[in-house]
Amino acid sequence: METTRTRGIERKQRVTKVANIFVIGLMFASFSASSFAAGSVSSAASSEGIAQTAYSPDNRPGPVVIVISGQMGPDSYQFYAAELAQLGYYSILVAGKDILNPAQTGPANLTKTIERALQSPSAVKGKVAVIGFSLGGGGALYNAANMPNLVSMVVAYYPATKTWANKIDSLVSHFRVPVLVLAAQRDRHKECCVIETAQAMEVAAKAKGLRFELVVYPEANHGFNLPIGASGEPMGAYREDDARDAWRRTVNMLKLYHPLP
Template sequence: MNDLTHPDAAPFQPKTSFTRREFVVSSLAVGFALAVQPDANAEVVVTSTDGLTAGEIKIPVAGGDMPGYRAMPEGAGPFPTVLVVQEIFGVHEHIRDVCRRFAKAGYFAVAPELYARQGDVSKLASTDEIVKNVVSKVPDAQVMADLDSAVAWAKSSGKANTDKLGITGFCWGGRITWLYAAHNPRLKAAAAWYGRLVGEAKPPINPRHPIDVAGELKAPVLGLYGGADNGIPLDTVDKMRAALKEAGKASELVVYPDMPHGFHADYRPSYRKAAADDGWKRLLAWFKANGVA
């Protein structure tokens, strides 16, 4: 048995195979998703690749090769490893920049394009289209397996120390971050940015949500939430906090008063620099304190 097929991970293992013809995305889109093009006033953060090895990669997964993005410091390594899980808008420029920020901090960061089998969200003009045509068709089990494959690919590169493994994700990826923390027993720490915590079970696509796996977490999770997030009511944060306490899990939920959803997304009007910077500092300290450094 290898590390990525541990029996503790069984509830999230895919029950079907995915054929090569099901891959509809073979490379990453340039720039930002059509649905969220930055306006002229956006405070877009651009992290230089100076001193880094960064670019698009291919990750072997069930049925073929999945595109993704990898950034790491130049040098021999191996470096502590971070999985970066996309927003609803896929692995566009903002997520790639987050990978570069991790690389500047000394990490091997990898962001797989987790919608590659279901559709190209970069060309869809609205969030509603993205949800209806792509996201609603992406099974959690598939995502867990693809993230495992990204870890295996990173380890095989010889540059990533996957014994020091962390994960972070934003919006859609925030929910996935919680689920992965219940899935992979080798994970050391996680940081979920405004990921939905409760919801209706919709098997086989979304059979469970973070609150349902609170007692199964294999690693401590830092949850970063906005007090004015209309999509994630504060009572759901309170319910998750209570579930974690009841389960005896050493995780932490931080709520930024008056902050909207997407406060870390510097290319969108929702960006709030002070909260984004504070959350990033907390994330790095969380990873360091829990063995991802």
């Protein structure tokens, strides 16, 4: 009887602990979103372009980086765009669905976003870098990597490549700028971004002599760089060491192909 009672108490304590962690996580997410938003300027969709949030560097203009979110929207990527601004870049955060979609409005939307960004007094004139995640990663590969007159480089985190799974050459043939793909070995999220397609992309790119690098994180899953995860992505996917390494490689890519003045 006492054992049963003790187990019941232990179960209740575990449930309470999990609930408390969940609440703290929600508080952290809310605080983070508001704090990032405080240092940014958001613009609704208009004749000037798609909806966006701009993050300006301190003190002087910076080279432009377009950040393209995953399918669930930009909120989970605010911290990333803000970090780029801390480095000295003028970062523009947009929704992945506006850059890769069945209506094929992505190229026009991306071009207009780039043109608008370069008109800002916070921007250094010239080419832009493009960094995308999941759906946005696919959009970066398909609609940005083929813009050598506007884009200096592309980084794609666990990119959505399902559309091209059986026609990799069609995708890779678009690449006209240096590309870095950061892939998760265990990613089976909606079968959108599987490692097999990323590896096939690497083979095709190397066969064409393109400037392409694939980095695979063996224990990682979809959204491995998101501290609080994104709605619709696997819970607990965040891996601090992998996130740090991916960030380091991204920064090195920026230093090489899209340096600060």
